[in-house]
Amino acid sequence: MAGLLSGDGLVTILFATAGCLWGILGGALPGISPSIAMALLLPFTYGMEPIPAIVLLASVYVGAEYGGSIPAILIRTPGTNASAATTLDGYEMARQGKGGEALGISLVSGLVGGLFGLVVLVLATEPLARLALAFTPAAYFALAVLGLSVIASLSGKSLMKGLVAAALGLMIATVGTDPVSGVPRFTFESAELLGGIRPILVMVGLFAVAEMLVQIGEPPWAKAEAGDTRLELPGLAMMRRLLPAQAIGCGIGTFEGVTPGAGGTIAAFMAYNEARRWSRNKDAFGKGAPEGVAAPEAANNVVTATALVPLLSLGIPGSNSAAILLGGFMVHGLTPGPLLFERAPEVVWGLYGGLLAANIAMLLLGLVILTPALWLVNRPKPYLLAAILCLIVSGVFAIEQSLFDVALVLGFGVLGYLLRLAEVPVLPLVLGVVLGFMLESNYRRSLVISGGDHAVFVEDPIALTLLALAAALTAYSLWSEFRRKA
């Protein structure tokens, strides 16, 4: 806490507040997910110091989950996927004239979830990272294989489509100069491709540009009529009533957050179902039960912190937003994983402090942001789309002053659009891009050490365990898929 009040700490608080504000506004806009709101800011973090940049991006994620609940409660249109569960009772409360109370419950439950998730993050990440310090290159290779297979299996409806996406990501990662021999690969004699394709360009294209290409054909967003809605924070009696639902949300959010591929949406719906199952008043759910708002909002805010556990300890992002945050680390030459705690512990602790500041900022901003957020949601969609697209193309050019990069981002936007048509999950592709180097370099380093003997991957117990897990998960997913479809 003392660190947060120092000069650097005040900068951290400032960026945490700014990120949270951007996140709330972005989350309130239907179609702008937390990962898209983060991707829009990613190019602007290039010129920043690492800690403010990482804190800015992570705070967007925190703010977006509350922002998403504003239209979910007031107009039954979830601003983010994770806030879809909040519409079930939040909108019913709004219809009964309790919209302000529902927003207050969402805000406070989000704060409870965010702080609980932060405690889990601080307690769980470093021990896991210490364990990973014992990893050999063979184990790192196996970890990358496991990460890819988990995401390919869990992030979509089809393992095969997940594998197509992961392979596509790995292909993109191989573009550029071979790290061992210096031979150019898949560069088509283009000087711009010799250095490879930066993951930031892939992410901005796949998430932000693809969404705009879809949104241009969608009908206008519904208008939010807040009337005389004023945010009301829950009193002590209500807080006591909400505690069991928030506890359920915290428990489920913790489990889902640390599980790669699960994420806030699944956590929110599971928390809603469990809160209903354990409630003495099950029939009230779906008709405006405050617990039906508290449980999912606590759960999806826990995930904003616990999703960072696998990223910070192992270097494996388990969600789209964590992948964007990984992009933020890479922009500054930082590699999340066990060595981050040795090489740049100040960044990790700065991130923890920033997340604390972002959660507190969310509460304060939540009290005043309702009117500006509704004003923004009610702007004509054509102007919002145009402004967002101008921000994307300007931000991408600003990174390296390269029009080639802008063209690449548009290309990845088209790819993201096509993948969405084919219902191919995007996360395995992003993971392939960011893990491609880790996978190839550790595979080749292991073989150099072993003199070309592939037995190194089964002689290392950690590598063997991770590879066996990856094989078992892939085989199970394949079996389930063929049984389901045949």
Added chain:
Amino acid sequence: MSRAADLGLGLGAIALAGGYGAMAAAIPKSLLSDAVGPGGVPLVIAGLMGLAGTGLLLRATLAGRTDAREPPDHVRAAGLLGLLVVYVAAIPHVGYPIAIGALAAAVAWFAGARGWSVAAFAVGLALLFWGGFVLLLGIPFPAGRLFGGY
């Protein structure tokens, strides 16, 4: 997604695996190469893509008819992409302030906005972005050959 689209995705994945694999096999080895070589890992990735594509084809062949979802509006998506491509092509010639203002106006108009407010929005956004990116952040956006810039 429809069965036909799954078949198309499977065939596309196999074709991509073939093309990428052929290029990987043609990568020359350097004297600095290790045992795997610069094309070794790409060949494995091509194999993975080929397997996944074959699996998709097989699954789509075994599966019955599936309901297709309502697809997005491809024509409007292509139109928006066209506007963005024109922006990238035009910016070296007309410069950033005019190009970004024109892009803002074109996208807003294409998305359904009408009237003088489109022009006001475009001018305001161009001034805001030019002031923010060029004057405040000092990023050297193209000034435009038409105006003597690079």
